[in-house]
Amino acid sequence: MTASAWTPAPVALPLLAAAAVALFGHKVPRFVRTVIAFATSAFTAIVTAGLAWASLGDPIVYWFGDWAPRGQIPLGVCFVVDPIGAGLAALASVLVTAAVTFADRYFDDVQAVFHVLMLAFLGAIAGFCLTGDLFNLFVFFELMSAAAFALCGYKSREPGPLQGAINFGVTNTIGGFLVLDGLTLLYGRTGALNLAQIARTLGGAHDGLVIAAFALITCGFFVKAAVVPLHFWLPDAHAVAPTPVSVVFSGVMVECGVYAVARLYATVFAPSFAGFVPHARGLIIGAGVITALVGGVMCLAQRHLKRLLAFSTVAHVGVMVSGIGLLDARAFGGVATYVLGHGLVKSSLFLTAGMYLHRLRSVDELELRGRGGALPGALFLAGGLALAGAPPFGTFGGESEIEAAADSLGYGWLGIVFTIAAILTAGAVLRAAMRISFGWGPSDGEEDRGERSEETETRPGPGLPLAMWVPAAVLLALAFVLGTLTGLDRALRESALRFQDSSAYAARVLDGVVSAVPSAEPSADDGSSLPRSLLVVVLSCATAFAALFRERIPAGVRKLAVALLGGALRRLRALQSGHVGDYVTWLVLGVACFGALSALLLR
Amino acid sequence: MSPRTRRILFYFGAAGLVTILAWGVLGLPAYGQYQGPYGDLVSYAAVQSRHATDVVSAVNFDIRAIDTLGEEFILFTSVMGVVLLLRKRVEPKDVDEAAADVATGREKEPPSNAVRLLCLGLVGVSVLFGLYIVTHGQLTPGGGFQGGVVLATVPLLVYLAADVRVLHQIAPRKLVDAGEALAAGAFIGLGLVAVALQEPFLTNFLPLGTTGRIDSSGTIMAISIVTGIEVGGAFVVLLSSFLAETLERIPEEHRGEP
Numbered sequence: 001m002t003a004s005a006w007t008p009a010p011v012a013l014p015l016l017a018a019a020a021v022a023l024f025g026h027k028v029p030r031f032v033r034t035v036i037a038f039a040t041s042a043f044t045a046i047v048t049a050g051l052a053w054a055s056l057g058d059p060i061v062y063w064f065g066d067w068a069p070r071g072q073i074p075l076g077v078c079f080v081v082d083p084i085g086a087g088l089a090a091l092a093s094v095l096v097t098a099a100v101t102f103a104d105r106y107f108d109d110v111q112a113v114f115h116v117l118m119l120a121f122l123g124a125i126a127g128f129c130l131t132g133d134l135f136n137l138f139v140f141f142e143l144m145s146a147a148a149f150a151l152c153g154y155k156s157r158e159p160g161p162l163q164g165a166i167n168f169g170v171t172n173t174i175g176g177f178l179v180l181d182g183l184t185l186l187y188g189r190t191g192a193l194n195l196a197q198i199a200r201t202l203g204g205a206h207d208g209l210v211i212a213a214f215a216l217i218t219c220g221f222f223v224k225a226a227v228v229p230l231h232f233w234l235p236d237a238h239a240v241a242p243t244p245v246s247v248v249f250s251g252v253m254v255e256c257g258v259y260a261v262a263r264l265y266a267t268v269f270a271p272s273f274a275g276f277v278p279h280a281r282g283l284i285i286g287a288g289v290i291t292a293l294v295g296g297v298m299c300l301a302q303r304h305l306k307r308l309l310a311f312s313t314v315a316h317v318g319v320m321v322s323g324i325g326l327l328d329a330r331a332f333g334g335v336a337t338y339v340l341g342h343g344l345v346k347s348s349l350f351l352t353a354g355m356y357l358h359r360l361r362s363v364d365e366l367e368l369r370g371r372g373g374a375l376p377g378a379l380f381l382a383g384g385l386a387l388a389g390a391p392p393f394g395t396f397g398g399e400s401e402i403e404a405a406a407d408s409l410g411y412g413w414l415g416i417v418f419t420i421a422a423i424l425t426a427g428a429v430l431r432a433a434m435r436i437s438f439g440w441g442p443s444d445g446e447e448d449r450g451e452r453s454e455e456t457e458t459r460p461g462p463g464l465p466l467a468m469w470v471p472a473a474v475l476l477a478l479a480f481v482l483g484t485l486t487g488l489d490r491a492l493r494e495s496a497l498r499f500q501d502s503s504a505y506a507a508r509v510l511d512g513v514v515s516a517v518p519s520a521e522p523s524a525d526d527g528s529s530l531p532r533s534l535l536v537v538v539l540s541c542a543t544a545f546a547a548l549f550r551e552r553i554p555a556g557v558r559k560l561a562v563a564l565l566g567g568a569l570r571r572l573r574a575l576q577s578g579h580v581g582d583y584v585t586w587l588v589l590g591v592a593c594f595g596a597l598s599a600l601l602l603r
Numbered sequence: 604m605s606p607r608t609r610r611i612l613f614y615f616g617a618a619g620l621v622t623i624l625a626w627g628v629l630g631l632p633a634y635g636q637y638q639g640p641y642g643d644l645v646s647y648a649a650v651q652s653r654h655a656t657d658v659v660s661a662v663n664f665d666i667r668a669i670d671t672l673g674e675e676f677i678l679f680t681s682v683m684g685v686v687l688l689l690r691k692r693v694e695p696k697d698v699d700e701a702a703a704d705v706a707t708g709r710e711k712e713p714p715s716n717a718v719r720l721l722c723l724g725l726v727g728v729s730v731l732f733g734l735y736i737v738t739h740g741q742l743t744p745g746g747g748f749q750g751g752v753v754l755a756t757v758p759l760l761v762y763l764a765a766d767v768r769v770l771h772q773i774a775p776r777k778l779v780d781a782g783e784a785l786a787a788g789a790f791i792g793l794g795l796v797a798v799a800l801q802e803p804f805l806t807n808f809l810p811l812g813t814t815g816r817i818d819s820s821g822t823i824m825a826i827s828i829v830t831g832i833e834v835g836g837a838f839v840v841l842l843s844s845f846l847a848e849t850l851e852r853i854p855e856e857h858r859g860e861p
Binding site: 113120128140150188577590592 | 604606609612613614615617618620622623624626627628629630631632637638640641642644645648665666667668669670672673674677679680681684686687688712780781783784785787791792794795797798802803805806807808855859
């Protein structure tokens with residue numbers, strides 16, 4: 001069997017397994033269900049990683065139903081596999097594998113639904129990452145959402161948690177509508193749904209329809225990516241979703257939104273906006289920077305561990321969006337590395353929070369003060385350092401690449417924004433880790449006003465089950481190993497060069513023309529990023545210590561800090577009201593602003 | 604945010620959104636000026652290469668079958684989600700809640716003879732019509748999605764004519780659940796048969812037959828039928844989940860005799 005024959009497997013196998021578990025899952029012991037889900041997602045991880053490897057030299061184009069283009073006009077649907085899409089699908093498979101392992105101790109009452117939904121979710125993400133067709137992308141986007149809404153409401157025994165799931169459902173459905181609107185405009189103009197065909201038919205056309213379609217589709221996916229101010233659903237959803245579900249939400253679902261924006265810009269819109277590159281950069285980077293800063297500040301202000309991690313995801317999405325906003329292959333390769341590293345580290349952190357919830361029946365940082373065990377404490381600390389971009393974790397390599405690209409394009413100041421975001425988020429995680437493990441810091445404080453309660457998810461048991469801590473440790477170890485793999489960043493940069501080339505993509509898909517492998521310069525790692533990242537680690541620790549021992553800071557400095565940040569923080573908190581009407585209002589306003597700015601800047 | 608502020612802000616945003624949409628719509632080709640070659644090519648390909656006279660079904664179940672697979676699983680997953688969210692509560696405290704939640708108005712009045720006659724009369728017609736729509740999708744407008752919904756009205760008619768116990772007798776929940784899952788899996792199975800025959804996933808591998816006859820168009824009819832079972836099953840599961848949610852909160856003594 002050739003490699004390309006495996007292309008439909010990452011979609012077909014998880015969905016088939018989902019149907020099988022739905023059929024006889026309730027007749028077999030839970031252990032069997034876990035094994036089926038584990039084996040399917042682990043095998044999908046192998047297949048997607050293999051597809052990423054096989055597509056290094058040349059993308060795999062796979063026409064379903066043997067409907068290859070007739071006279072360059074595609075009638076059917078194709079998957080276009082490249083290492084970046086397949087790599088994201090592989091990340092999703094690894095995280096689902098870890099999540100179903102962790103969840104072995106979970107959910108005694110509902111027989112098989114959890115595994116069905118997780119497998120359907122995985123199949124949807126795989127299709128989303130591999131497809132080369134705009135409507136097919138939307139179908140898998142919706143399938144991903146349908147599974148995610150149900151998974152988010154899993155603990156729906158109380159009205160409170162249900163509200164988080166409803167906010168998630170309503171806002172993300174509006175995001176889906178925005179994508180559908182933009183898609184319809186493009187189809188109405190070009191009569192095509194295949195990405196390559198749309199790009200070729202548009203032929204660099206640049207008018208109101210293209211700008212409107214760009215604004216609508218980008219904003220629709222920005223809702224999923226939790227870009228400020230379309231992000232309000234994310235902390236609420238993470239706080240109520242079961243821990244294994246938070247893992248896949250933060251680790252890969254949100255990143256799928258970023259991926260789709262990058263994919264569609266590079267493939268469809270880039271030729272149209274070729275004369276407006278600085279403006280397009282300003283627009284997308286602006287959204288990214290606001291997201292990074294708002295997420296960072298809110299992260300530091302949380303005491304509910306899962307909300308804290310959720311806001312740190314918002315901040316990291318800001319970094320990713322800024323990275324793709326540079327519209328540059330090197331930066332894009334960096335974002336790909338960053339997404340891998342972040343997904344693994346963040347998932348490990350969520351699993352550790354889940355261990356606290358299992359062992360100590362709480363995810364409240366202040367309530368857990370001094371009660372954490374050695375093992376979760378070590379994992380949480382290491383995860384915090386990795387989040388700060390400590391070498392050699394994947395986050396470090398990715399961020400250095402984005403910064404190097406930003407420097408060469410004259411956006412050097414982005415480095416400062418990334419540093420602030422890293423310090424705020426890693427500082428918050430390290431603060432929580434030290435408070436929980438060592439009992440440092442007061443047992444009340446500024447974080448006091450945040451959310452705190454969390455429904456428990458498991459039956460209490462003695463000790464920490466292997467199925468809980470091993471996945472967290474393995475994910476962290478993977479993030480470590482990926483960071484040390486020389487050649488990974490180079491492969492991703494070569495793939496990124498290909499990813500950015502709209503006409504080569506169209507030629508490959510529609511005409512079958514194989515273009516030469518673009519050769520990327522080896523990353524100019526002159527060692528200048530190493531001291532900077534060590535500085536970030538030190539500053540993150542300093543932030544954590546400052547938060548823990550704020551009594552010892554001179555009163556003048558403290559007052560200054562409160563004056564600088566207190567007001568902004570209060571307002572940001574007030575915005576996170578939990579009211580779905582508020583969230584929709586901000587969403588619509590955000591889309592209108594993005595659309596207006598697109599009209600002004602890209603016209 | 605006060606409701607008033609929210610409303611004002613929302614109107615501002617919505618006005619902006621409508622403006623963007625309108626700007627986009629103005630760029631569309633004028634009415635009747637369709638330029639795309641897709642429609643012509645598809646109409647030709649459906650009849651010539653697949654012997655299907657209903658082009659929409661050919662697109663749904665063959666040319667873009669992978670989209671339909673995704674859509675079928677959206678329905679499957681959504682129904683799973685509904686079952687999950689409406690699941691029975693098990694904690695003892697919830698039993699008290701349920702007792703406090705008694706609403707006698709929720710029980711169903713016995714249907715009048717007119718309703719019974721009408722519904723029972725429609726049952727046979729609906730079964731026939733549903734089967735016709737599901738199996739003739741390759742020839743005339745219809746197919747698995749529409750036919751499945753028609754078939755799902757049959758248990759609803761039975762519920763209206765009799766009561767929920769009869770509904771469960773003619774459509775046992777276990778059977779419907781199993782049928783739904785089996786049909787969802789069978790769609791993928793049909794796709795994988797093509798892979799086993801060294802063809803791409805979801806390739807039409809059955810004999811195409813004579814255009815215009817019921818046995819024409821190969822796997823289009825097969826996929827249409829499994830989709831019909833899946834869609835019909837999904838709607839029956841939804842119906843019986845919602846009914847269970849409503850009825851099981853009513854204690855035994857309040858329940859009317861059928």
